[in-house]
Amino acid sequence: MACADTELHHLDKPLIWSGFKQLAPISIFVIVFGAAFGLAATQAGLSSSTTVVMSTLVFAGAAQFAALDLWGTHIPLFTMMMTVFAINARHLLMGATLYPWLRHLSPAKRYGVMLVASDANWAMSMQAFSRGKPGLGLLFGGGLALWFFWVVGTWLGVYFGSAVSNPESLGLDMVMGCFLLSMVIGGEKNLRMLIIWTVAATASLLAFRYLPANSHIMVGAVAGGVAGTVWGAQNDEH
Amino acid sequence: MNIEAAGTGIFAIVLTMAIVTLATRWGGVYVMSFVPISYRVKQFIQAMSGSVLVALLAPIAVTGDSGARIALLTTAVTMLVLKKPLPAIALGIVAAAITRQF
Incomplete structure (x- = not known):
């Protein structure tokens, strides 16, 4: 491919849509994982609206699961902040690794794209860049897919979660681990x-x-x- | 400081989580706009980006139950053989489910 390095940061609607579609199959698992979170959150005593709002605004599975451990009648704010920060600190690295391509975008686009940065779409976009293909469509479009299905999954978990009474016996707690491992080995x-x-x-x-x-x-x-x-x-x- | 898990307190907690997470999503990009990326820095970041996942997985593999370990092992082997994440993840989860039935 005669793709110059300057073209790899290209980002337009077809690329975003293509990224959305490429991440959509993985999103089946995101729905399942989101449903597991919705169920766990309900069991931890969060209201259905709090749970769905959390998935919508935070959009970080591991951190959200960890937050459930700290949930009670009183919640330690500082511990919660540090826990969420520690688990999500990898986002700092994602932003840093993506910077060589993101720097070509306007600040609004650059930070807009990063709103939906997470493990799967980051890994896919980095893989695309390493093969000399444009990756920011995967990052943003794929991120939108993951975010959408994460919220849908959470909602399903909250409202229909009673069907899955024991997610661990179905191996559903391993979704994140297996996913991350497949990303490590795929690199x-x-x-x-x-x-x-x-x-x-x-x-x-x-x-x-x-x-x-x-x-x-x-x-x-x-x-x-x-x-x-x-x-x-x-x-x-x- | 403890926040009562009721009404506005809950919203404050969720909003705080969202802001901290957003800070991590934006922070890396923001900092990089001031620090020039040398070859060494790039190498450090590349090594670091894979290491984050390994660091996250290591305790899961070591402290997890046999279901968790067999799940990770199944995913690893399937990934090495087929090189496709979807079947690797699916088989890993199925392996955990089967292991935990016994």
Whole structure:
């Protein structure tokens, strides 16, 4: 493909629609996961409107599930903020990794697109960029698909959730884990990545065991990042 | 500070969660507009972006029940063989469901 680097940030309606359609099949799982959240939220004592509004405004599955753990008659605001931040800190990295392409957009478009940034559409768009294809349509269109089906799923979970009385026995709690793992394995695979993953996993497990809750995500990410810098620099010198 | 889980208190909590999440979605892009992306920084971020997922998954794999572990293993193997996420995720979930029936 004679696609110059400057064209990869292209974003128009056909690309957004194409991104929406490409992420739509995955959205079946998003509906199921959203329904699991709706059900869990109802069991945690959230009203149906609170649950649906949360999915609409927050749109971050892992953080929303974690928030349910902190739910009670009184909710610790600061702990809630730090938990949500720690789990969603990976969005900072998504924005940073997407910046080389996002910088060509106007600020309104740039931050508008990022409204719906999440794991699946970010991974798909990065994959597209690495193959020399435009990825921002996948990011925004795909993000809109994920957001829409996440809210629909939540709504279904709240209103018809009684049909799924035990989501864990159906393996539904593993949707996120299996999805993220398929994204990891679908990416670049070589010795360098294997070393980086090992460092990240080890650091994460140590932090998980000895440091405050949820810090393991950032600790493992930073450790893996440092490992990638060290290993990559060695390659350069040869 | 504790917020009472009633009326406006609940709305304040949900709104706070939304604002914190939005800050993470915008923050990375905003910061990058001030820091030039060197080769090293790019490498760091690339390594970091994969590591986030690994860091998130590692405790799930280690502390999860056998259903969780078999689910992840099934997804990993299917993904390596078929290279398609949808069947990999579906089989992982089915594996967890089957394991937990026993």
